[in-house]
Amino acid sequence: MNQVVWTIAGSDSGGGAGIQADIKAMQSFNVHGCTVITALTAQNSLGVEALNPISTEVIESQLLALASDMPASVIKIGMLANVQQIQLISEHLKHYKATWAEPPLVVYDPVAIASSGDLLTEEDTVSAIKECLLPLVDVVTPNTHETQLLTGVYLIGPSAVKEAAKKLTGYGAKAVIIKGGHWDYPSGYCIDYCVQGEQEYWLGNEKIQTPHSHGTGCSMASVIAACLTKQYPLKDAFILAKTYINQGLKAAIRYGEGIGPVAHTCFPTNLADYPQVIEAGSWLGDELDFDCPVDFTMAAGFAECDSKQLGLYAVVDTVDWLEKCLAEGVKTVQLRMKNADDAALEESIASAVLLGQKYDAQVYINDYWQLAIKHGAYGVHLGQEDLQTANLIAIKEAGLRLGVSTHGFYEMLRAHNYRPSYMAFGAIYPTTTKDMTGQIQGLEKLEKFVPLMADYPTVAIGGIDLSRAEQVASTGVGSVAVVRAITEAENYQAAIAKLKQLVEGQS
Numbered sequence: 001m002n003q004v005v006w007t008i009a010g011s012d013s014g015g016g017a018g019i020q021a022d023i024k025a026m027q028s029f030n031v032h033g034c035t036v037i038t039a040l041t042a043q044n045s046l047g048v049e050a051l052n053p054i055s056t057e058v059i060e061s062q063l064l065a066l067a068s069d070m071p072a073s074v075i076k077i078g079m080l081a082n083v084q085q086i087q088l089i090s091e092h093l094k095h096y097k098a099t100w101a102e103p104p105l106v107v108y109d110p111v112a113i114a115s116s117g118d119l120l121t122e123e124d125t126v127s128a129i130k131e132c133l134l135p136l137v138d139v140v141t142p143n144t145h146e147t148q149l150l151t152g153v154y155l156i157g158p159s160a161v162k163e164a165a166k167k168l169t170g171y172g173a174k175a176v177i178i179k180g181g182h183w184d185y186p187s188g189y190c191i192d193y194c195v196q197g198e199q200e201y202w203l204g205n206e207k208i209q210t211p212h213s214h215g216t217g218c219s220m221a222s223v224i225a226a227c228l229t230k231q232y233p234l235k236d237a238f239i240l241a242k243t244y245i246n247q248g249l250k251a252a253i254r255y256g257e258g259i260g261p262v263a264h265t266c267f268p269t270n271l272a273d274y275p276q277v278i279e280a281g282s283w284l285g286d287e288l289d290f291d292c293p294v295d296f297t298m299a300a301g302f303a304e305c306d307s308k309q310l311g312l313y314a315v316v317d318t319v320d321w322l323e324k325c326l327a328e329g330v331k332t333v334q335l336r337m338k339n340a341d342d343a344a345l346e347e348s349i350a351s352a353v354l355l356g357q358k359y360d361a362q363v364y365i366n367d368y369w370q371l372a373i374k375h376g377a378y379g380v381h382l383g384q385e386d387l388q389t390a391n392l393i394a395i396k397e398a399g400l401r402l403g404v405s406t407h408g409f410y411e412m413l414r415a416h417n418y419r420p421s422y423m424a425f426g427a428i429y430p431t432t433t434k435d436m437t438g439q440i441q442g443l444e445k446l447e448k449f450v451p452l453m454a455d456y457p458t459v460a461i462g463g464i465d466l467s468r469a470e471q472v473a474s475t476g477v478g479s480v481a482v483v484r485a486i487t488e489a490e491n492y493q494a495a496i497a498k499l500k501q502l503v504e505g506q507s
């Protein structure tokens with residue numbers, strides 16, 4: 001897959017922002033950054049001394065050189081110094097989107113004001129940005145000042161943030177991320193907002209107290225571009241970019257007499273650097289006045305599993321299969337019935353619970369949390385959507401374990417708000433058991449999820465079979481969940497024995 005990203009931006013001679021920051025941030029995420037330089041600033045840690053726009057001819061020659069040999073999957077745009085540059089870049093983007101076999105995504109960080117307070121573009125650029133550029137932009141990432149400059153909306157609270165984002169999508173940007181670094185609401189916190197179609201995401205953490213924040217905007221947009229290049233969903237790119245900035249701010253040091261640059265580190269591996277996913281019902285959600293449609297959904301701290309290593313985990317759709325797995329010694333089993341009628345469902349759940357007790361095993365019930373509580377199941381397994389509707393307080397108070405599905409970094413951090421009993425990551429590989437289009441994680445991401453969630457029992461699911469179980473287990477994940485590797489095996493007893501050996505190390 002093409003992992004080339006272009007940055008079209010200005011050079012910062014101080015090395016903290018612009019092209020220089022972009023390349024460092026892209027490198028941290030292991031993608032190849034190419035550059036199209038729009039301006040040479042004479043700049044140091046104290047401010048901008050000169051701004052020298054590059055001619056449109058020279059910019060065009062850089063674009064032509066790259067387009068003929070190194071097309072990008074994502075183009076990140078930063079400082080455009082004047083209307084001519086905006087028009088030129090817009091024409092080229094339109095051409096790439098219309099003619100390239102794989103049209104590039106465009107991430108635009110509207111650099112207007114440096115962190116020193118210096119204006120970095122000519123004032124008449126705002127209408128050209130709205131008319132020519134924003135309709136070609138997939139993700140626009142303004143800070144508070146830039147949002148106000150582009151929309152005229154003064155960001156006094158969450159509803160103003162949403163109103164401004166709506167204006168930006170009205171100008172044509174497909175998704176909007178408004179960065180709250182200059183926003184002090186709630187006091188002492190840094191809150192960022194992302195909207196993509198109908199989906200909204202809010203992230204927050206305590207403000208990191210450092211003056212050395214030069215280059216945070218450029219770096220954040222570059223990480224977003226890098227993650228999109230790796231085909232991460234925007235919500236994951238959003239959370240990874242914010243985390244990268246958090247860890248960079250914690251490590252930032254000064255190089256001159258003024259404001260130092262955000263540090264460039266590595267892919268975020270420390271949970272303490274990750275922001276909170278803000279949801280209705282949480283403390284930050286209340287501070288931001290989020291509507292809470294159901295007041296029993298927010299609960300945290302579920303009963304612990306008996307062991308952190310759940311081992312081979314069989315997910316089956318009948319009581320018959322459940323008993324076959326238990327009889328072969330599988331200790332973690334899930335009854336996942338879809339489309340059963342009410343009477344059969346309740347009878348099956350009651351039988352599954354009794355079988356779990358008979359075989360001294362841990363039986364989880366998928367979806368049907370009310371029946372799981374009623375029949376005293378060991379635990380329930382819920383998906384992300386279920387978290388919005390299930391009575392989590394009732395599940396917790398009944399002492400049932402809660403397993404939660406996650407598909408990516410954002411959902412993992414969202415699940416972490418609830419401190420579930422275990423955390424499942426999927427789909428690791430393509431599967432025919434369930435439509436997981438766009439949600440395949442692969443081993444590379446699993447290797448990142450497992451240590452981040454080291455305090456939980458962890459489960460990998462999706463497309464895992466005998467040929468893959470060993471590699472999956474070598475990521476350190478505590479359990480491997482399978483459907484077809486057991487139910488479609490020629491000899492299910494032999495398959496279970498082999499899977500147990502690969503996952504649990506038994507013969």
Ligand SMILES: Cc1ncc(COP(=O)(O)OP(=O)(O)O)c(N)n1
Nearest residue numbers: 366381382383384405424459461481
């Ligand atoms: C162990 C495990 N992990 C993930 C899932 C998927 O659960 P969910 O997201 O609720 O989707 P459905 O299974 O209901 O289709 C699971 N069942 N088990």
Ligand SMILES: Cc1ncsc1CCOP(=O)(O)O
Nearest residue numbers: 426431433462463482483484
């Ligand atoms: C329920 C579910 N959730 C994520 S992938 C999956 C199906 C796993 O089935 P299989 O092991 O047959 O690929």
Ligand SMILES: [Mg+2]
Nearest residue numbers: 366367382383
């Ligand atoms: Mg479910």
